[in-house]
Amino acid sequence: MAQAVFSFVGGTTGRWQITHMAAVIGAPLEAVSRLDILNVALASLPNGAAWMLRGETDDAQYMHPVERAALAALQPPLDRAEATCAALIPIKKATRWWALTQHERRTIFEEQAHHMEIGMQYLPAVARRLHYCRDLNTPFDFLTWFEYAPEHADAFEVLTSRLRATEEWGYMEREIDIRLTRL
């Protein structure tokens, strides 16, 4: 039975070749050549690996069924044959983000949604999976995995630029941007 936990292993093996790694904010992760993604919770670092990040997917239970279905209708699945490009973006938000009131966070979200609305036309090109790891004793709060076809690489750059220009991103304490191609 498939689990909701995923382990991202940076090293010298795996289906994804790393083409670019950058520490956008904060400390870098050790540079590696390949990434393996396992649909299990690895208890320890595999032989020869440099690092491992774990996260679990869980957003659906907080959403209204109608919104869940709307997103499912908008978003393509992972593992499309044409989606040979990917990005893994681990982030950690600063303590002052978690200290905001719910209302303050919502105000920031609403402003951000407003800024991003016009860019939503390229959404169906990018598949996403969001993983939570704040409670998993890892150095990040969220890991987001994106997959897209090479012809949408420019649109993906626009998307990440927009995200980084939002007020929410001002609360990031650490962000790594890892780009990959499928072997």
Add this chain to the structure above:
Amino acid sequence: MAQAVFSFVGGTTGRWQITHMAAVIGAPLEAVSRLDILNVALASLPNGAAWMLRGETDDAQYMHPVERAALAALQPPLDRAEATCAALIPIKKATRWWALTQHERRTIFEEQAHHMEIGMQYLPAVARRLHYCRDLNTPFDFLTWFEYAPEHADAFEVLTSRLRATEEWGYMEREIDIRLTRL
């Protein structure tokens, strides 16, 4: 400063006239003629009111910014002049729902999203706000508030029928359906 907490007060005053109330599953709520919605947490039942339901909105923080923006782009705001029809649907899920594993819940969500995809064309007609109340010492887990124009009333019936046909709805222990028109 606006709060994220809302109190729905059933009684004889308020901006919304109740046109229909039904206990779809479980015990009914006392029948009343009017509903008032206050953007505060009332500590006690106002004079003359029959019941009060409180909830807070909080889903945004569990979503990826891109998904949040996509939903914001899809959904109309509340309080549109033409949206004179509304529904308040408080639900409580059975203990056996919360006892499911995360994977089991996700499997149910995915099946449901698949069934509902084709119905998403009427989404922009219906505005929604989801309120959580599981931790607020109330008899429900979620309160959903919907607003739509009279010409979309048929589409809204299709939406609620689809929701009730999903596997997730098989885990409901209590559901009240309250329909309203704005005075």
